[in-house]
Amino acid sequence: MKEYRRRVLDKMLLDRLEAKGAVVLEGPKWCGKTTTALQVARSVLRMDDPARRDSNIQMSEIDPQRLLQGEVPRLIDEWQIAPKLWDAARYEIDSRGEEGQFIFTGSSVPVESEEITHSGTGRFTWLKMRPMSxxxxxxxxxxxxxxxxxxxxxxxxxxxxxxxxxxxxxxxxxxxxxxxxxxxxxxxxxxxxxxxxxxxxxxxxxxxxxxxxxxxxxxxxxxxxxxxxxxxxxxxxxxxxxxxxxxxxxxxxxxxxxxxxxxxxxxxxxxxxxxxxxxxxxxxxxxxxxxxxxxxxxxxxxxxxxxxxxxxxxxxxxxxxxxxxxxxxxxxxxxxxxxxxxxxxxxxxxxxxxxxxxxxxxxxxxxxxxxxxxxxxxxxxxxxxxxxxxxxxxxxxxxxxxxxxxxxxxxxxxxxxxxxxxxx
Structure with missing residues (x-):
């Protein structure tokens, strides 16, 4: 396994987690979003895991809150696969009343969906990650x-x-x-x-x-x-x-x-x-x-x-x-x-x-x-x-x-x- 290389975004991610309930880490595929998020995450949900993808999507339809349970910050990787997780996370953040609950990573902006009803204002903050400088x-x-x-x-x-x-x-x-x-x-x-x-x-x-x-x-x-x-x-x-x-x-x-x-x-x-x-x-x-x-x-x-x-x-x-x-x-x-x-x-x-x-x-x-x-x-x-x-x-x-x-x-x-x- 490669040794982790420091990213400029590392400190920014920690600062944002102290300020908001969730951080949305966006950027192109292969730029290192998941690896960087894993340095601070205490639990992980990989939505694109082939072995669990279908069951995770099904659970996001039935009981999305269940997928959000785990030590925090909880990393929700490739979250856009199940857009209902967005509103569920917003509700969890309000219910828990604490910052630094989730890190959402994604390599695409989700297609416009009726399943997302809240902008996330006040609960989410966004960071853009790019390939390495x-x-x-x-x-x-x-x-x-x-x-x-x-x-x-x-x-x-x-x-x-x-x-x-x-x-x-x-x-x-x-x-x-x-x-x-x-x-x-x-x-x-x-x-x-x-x-x-x-x-x-x-x-x-x-x-x-x-x-x-x-x-x-x-x-x-x-x-x-x-x-x-x-x-x-x-x-x-x-x-x-x-x-x-x-x-x-x-x-x-x-x-x-x-x-x-x-x-x-x-x-x-x-x-x-x-x-x-x-x-x-x-x-x-x-x-x-x-x-x-x-x-x-x-x-x-x-x-x-x-x-x-x-x-x-x-x-x-x-x-x-x-x-x-x-x-x-x-x-x-x-x-x-x-x-x-x-x-x-x-x-x-x-x-x-x-x-x-x-x-x-x-x-x-x-x-x-x-x-x-x-x-x-x-x-x-x-x-x-x-x-x-x-x-x-x-x-x-x-x-x-x-x-x-x-x-x-x-x-x-x-x-x-x-x-x-x-x-x-």
Whole structure:
């Protein structure tokens, strides 16, 4: 049995259990939800256990409270298989009058069901788990803390252990806990297995509608080509139609994308809307991302050598890896990651925005002095546009790089941080 690797979510889970009757731990399959929940659970109900699945579902119809009995916190794994457990848990929480009763884990949002009559407000709290960041999988040294950057340190230090070949491998391997520590060949196969499961069956679980596997593949391939872009469903539709003998409607594309969101394969990024000194029009479309860059790799059918030989695609998928890691690190500080772009073309790849209104501006560049200089210039230009009489000044500006030897603070105050040095 593999040794448990610390997850950023560990402390957050404990904190939430102290605050609410139940924690709903959501995220894609294979990202480690059950393993993490088992570190604190005192009893377990596995709804997807093949030996007991049918009897558990039957019991959830007859007497759901019986399935909830056990030492607390009680883990209800893949709870969406029996939606009636939701209202039963809500009733139990009210009856017991204590916090930390249940952990619900699930790899899909349940299909709309009349069996769920209560939202869970006041009793449930939600946590989203993602595949491992590089700090969690042990590839980042963790010498630079994202949360510490909000204190604007005068000096940062870090040595990047990741060369370009390893970076390409880490993008292709992804953050799947099962793949971490494996030899290269089987590790790389994990993302392809995940992709095949999504195409063949998992996407159909999201809404109970059978989908054409070939069209799912074409959509995911189009999504992979548009990582980090603000493209409409019409663009995805036209891209798919160019390689499909049959026509496909925009509504069909939207339904497929929504199904991928429900099983946490896709996690688009919302736009940031700051107060600006000028009346610059800000683009508000979401930016397209998979929850892990390895899904894009699998959809495109490529590997590490392909990325090293195609630096444009490597840069595109490196950005997706950074977004995954920044989301993990930002969430631990109670923040979210947003995207900025205005009609003039000025862009900021990632804005880490905290609940108290503090924020950091981040550009993502594969590496090289020219790209770092370009990223720093963009950040400074954006920071000068912000009306600091109506909102806070940026806590920090950072260029995250893939290659490059060191983490450091530039004379203009912009931090340059290799992703191999960053942590929460």
């Amino acid at each position: 590089l700090a969690e999988s042990g590839e980042s040294t963790g010498e630079v803390s994202l949360s510490e950057l909000f204190k604007a340190p005068e000096r940062i230090e870090g040595v990047n252990p990741i060369e370009i070949d390893e970076l390409a491998y880490l993008i292709c391997r992804g953050g799947w806990p099962r793949a971490v520590g494996m030899k290269e060949k089987p590790a790389l196969e994990q993302a392809f297995d995940y992709y095949e499961a999504v195409v063949r069956s998992d996407i159909n679980r999201a809404d109970g509608v059978q989908k054409n596997p070939e069209r799912v593949k074409k959509l995911m391939r189009s999504y992979a080509r548009n990582q980090g872009a603000q493209v409409a469903y019409t663009v995805l539709r036209d891209d798919i139609a160019a390689n499909d003998t049959d026509s496909i409607s925009e509504d069909t594309v939207a339904s497929y994308v929504n199904a991928l969101k429900k099983i946490f394969v896709v996690e688009d990024m919302s736009a940031w809307n700051p107060n600006l000194r000028s009346k610059t029009a800000i683009r508000t479309a979401d930016t397209r991302y998979f929850t892990d860059p390895s899904i894009a790799v699998a959809a495109l059918g490529i590997g590490p050598k392909d990325l090293v030989n195609d630096l444009e695609t490597l840069g595109l998928l490196f950005e997706a890896l950074c977004v995954r890691d920044l989301r993990v690190y930002a969430e631990s500080a109670g923040g979210e990651v947003l995207h900025y772009r205005d009609k003039s073309g000025l862009e900021c790849d990632a804005v880490i925005h905290l609940g108290d209104g503090s924020y950091g501006l981040t550009e993502i560049k594969l590496g090289g002095n020219r790209l770092i200089e370009e990223g720093a210039k963009n950040l400074i230009t954006l920071s000068e546009k912000i009306d600091t009489s109506r909102m806070k000044k940026a806590s920090f500006m950072m260029v995250v790089t893939g290659v490059g030897d060191f983490a450091y603070r530039r004379p203009d105050g912009v931090y340059v941080v290799p992703i191999g040095c960053l942590k929460e």
